[in-house]
Amino acid sequence: NAGVTQTPKFQVLKTGQSMTLQCAQDMNHEYMSWYRQDPGMGLRLIHYSVGAGITDQGEVPNGYNVSRSTTEDFPLRLLSAAPSQTSVYFCASSYSTGFVNEQFFGPGTRLTVL
Amino acid sequence: EDKVVQSPLSLVVHEGDTVTLNCSYEVTNFRSLLWYKQEKKAPTFLFMLTSSGIEKKSGRLSSILDKKELFSILNITATQTGDSAVYLCAARVGSGNTGKLIFGQGTTLQVKP
Numbered sequence: 426n427a428g429v430t431q432t433p434k435f436q437v438l439k440t441g442q443s444m445t446l447q448c449a450q451d452m453n454h455e456y457m458s459w460y461r462q463d464p465g466m467g468l469r470l471i472h473y474s475v476g477a478g479i480t481d482q483g484e485v486p487n488g489y490n491v492s493r494s495t496t497e498d499f500p501l502r503l504l505s506a507a508p509s510q511t512s513v514y515f516c517a518s519s520y521s522t523g524f525v526n527e528q529f530f531g532p533g534t535r536l537t538v539l
Numbered sequence: 540e541d542k543v544v545q546s547p548l549s550l551v552v553h554e555g556d557t558v559t560l561n562c563s564y565e566v567t568n569f570r571s572l573l574w575y576k577q578e579k580k581a582p583t584f585l586f587m588l589t590s591s592g593i594e595k596k597s598g599r600l601s602s603i604l605d606k607k608e609l610f611s612i613l614n615i616t617a618t619q620t621g622d623s624a625v626y627l628c629a630a631r632v633g634s635g636n637t638g639k640l641i642f643g644q645g646t647t648l649q650v651k652p
Contacts, residue, residue: 458639458640460642465548465644465645466644467543467545467627467642467643467644467645468582468627468629468640468642469642470639470640470641470642473639483639484541484641515581515582527584528584528640530581530582530583531581532580532581533580533581
């Protein structure tokens with residue numbers, strides 16, 4: 426198993442550009458989530474999904490869209506990047522919400538918006 | 540608004556010292572309290588605490604939860620340089636199929652030789 430994979434590892438965008446951060450898992454996990462991590466802020470939940478076709482907002486959803494067309498993939502879209510979205514983004518998955526303590530985290534994507 | 544607060548935010552100790560990290564929470568529909576260790580990359584799971592007063596131990600690390608006072612502590616005894624990391628606590632909230640994690644800011648621990 427590859428676990429949770431994220432691409433790209435690093436990305437630099439200009440303000441107003443759009444992009445998609447990819448996240449995939451091969452463990453047949455139902456629950457997937459996206460976090461951003463900023464200095465002194467811990468991890469903040471952006472969006473999460475409890476299964477294919479179902480998504481919901483976390484703490485800081487503004488400026489981000491997600492979709493979950495398959496169990497394996499949970500892409501995060503930035504529609505119009507802003508400098509405030511400069512952060513490290515982590516994707517995570519677990520078997521179900523009941524096992525959210527056993528979340529597996531991806532390696533992270535470091536995004537810089539100029 | 541759900542909130543998890545950790546203290547101190549950073550800590551520098553010497554090898555062999557004992558440290559205590561604090562985590563307090565104010566959340567609705569609390570389910571459990573989790574601790575993670577984060578080195579260079581992604582967080583790795585340490586403990587999950589559901590019941591008050593029951594200590595979880597793993598080697599030199601231990602943790603306990605107080606659901607009346609709404610806090611948890613993580614103890615590390617005989618610290619080593621390999622314990623240097625960011626320690627994150629998170630409250631699991633929600634019922635049924637809506638469980639999610641609310642993280643604190645993290646405590647950065649540096650252990651000097």
